[in-house]
Amino acid sequence: MKKLSLTKNWLYIPLIALAIFYLLPMYVLLITGFKGFAEIDLKTMWNLPQGISFDNYIEAYSKLSPSLLNSFKMVIPAALISSMLGSLNGFILAKWKFRGADFIFPFILFGMFIPYQSIIIPLVQFMNAAGITGLPGLAMAHIIYGIPITTLTFRNYYASLPEELLEAAKIDGADMLGIYRLILLPISIPSFVVVLIWQFTSAWNDFLFAVILTGNTEWPITVALNNMAGSQIISWNVQMAGSLLAALPTLLVYMLLGRYFLRGLLAGSLKG
């Protein structure tokens, strides 16, 4: 019963006001980035650029490109491996329950809510003792602490599938791995997209693990950007351009695959 009445058009006033609130930072980010060094002045930060210049982006990129690369090197394996683990775990917890499966699930779930401060001291000690440092250590942390959310998302999806889907295959003599590979995996692609996006975004945006587990040659983008922002030498316009570079990969994913991003968000509140 959707009705489009004229009386509701006034809603555009608050909606547009809110849209301005959300877009204001992006406006400053974009126009600052495109200004030439000569027009940079905090007093004119709201004015449109007089021409298109890439000075700020070039400067920011030259400073941040190694850490952008570090982020990709760490995020891609982290997202892939934790998604695969989550799919397998979700399948077992939803469709191949062993005794105690229902008992184990909430214990796994709790892991996605803990403040990571409460495990960070042992984590650093452990990683150093095991000799897993830098980017591999960081990727490993994202994989392990990603297990709860990836398991949850897949479990909820698999639990929603009808049992008959599996029964037929079982009668045909397929074993557990056969069912997973031949029946569930092919229809899991949308869930994989959801989980991959989620893991990509959260690992890319993470700061705490990154700042503690990596040294300055292996800093991912969040740490490098934060240090750039804290430095007195690098001016605000380059920081703004750097912020856009740091946000661009996840923003692009959001723009292209927003629907899946949203499903990941909703899964994160435990609502499948």
Add this chain to the structure above:
Amino acid sequence: MLKNKDRYLSIILISPSIIAVLIFVYGFIGWSIRVSLSNWKGLNPDYTWAGLKNYLALFSDPRFHIDVRNTLIFTGVFVIGSMLLGFFMAVMLDQGLRGEGVFRSIFLFPMAISYIVTGVIWRWLMNPAEGTRMSGLNLLFTSLNLDFLVNKWYTTPTWGIAAIAMTAIWQMSGYTMALYLAGLRAIPHELREAAQIDGASEIQIYRRIVLPLLAPVSLSALIILGHTSLKVFDLIIAVSGKQLPLDVPAIYMWQTTFDGLFYGRGAAISILLLLSVAVLIIPYIRYTLKTEAEQ
């Protein structure tokens, strides 16, 4: 019926994950608790027993009092702000207006970027400089003749943390909107239609029918936002660095542990942080799984 082979296989396949979670979540929490009960201060681990000394020291530590106060202000502003804004945005977008998808995307995009990026941008927008050095939002307000809005933002005494909470609202209110919108869409249209036929006004329908039906969504939002605000860390670091007036437990923990090497004290802060999160999250997980099982 599970065949034995498949039962063993499923246990073998899930074991690495369960063992990893056991060690890296529960084992490490236990290890942190042990550190919090020790005298460890310095580069080398020192597990000599200190009892509750580190906790007691925190309870009488003025810095920790500031942290608790800041967390309370931040949580209040952030949770109430995000829930109200998220709810009203969802209700407005549920009216079937043209361009709904565009607004939804605009409200939600900050969720895709990191707290560090949000912090770096807002730090320049909330520049507290005055007079001829004025810039950012204060400059915008002045040029729009809205001088009464000019303020010191995150450098405001006592309430500066509320300015940071506002940037967190900017980032997370879209998420609350998405939760509420999903909840609104799940309410059967017949319910609202029936109430309309009975002569209920729009406001009555929302108060008597929609809001009660959205209670589980509100609970989710409350818990998720509440536990996020207890953990706030990167956003404050990116806006203001590590300044005492904007200190929170997560920053205190980080500084005292990794800058001050006072591991015992840092671990104690982290365990208090964990307890405050657990009080919210454990009942929530139990409640969610119970309602799921009932369905």
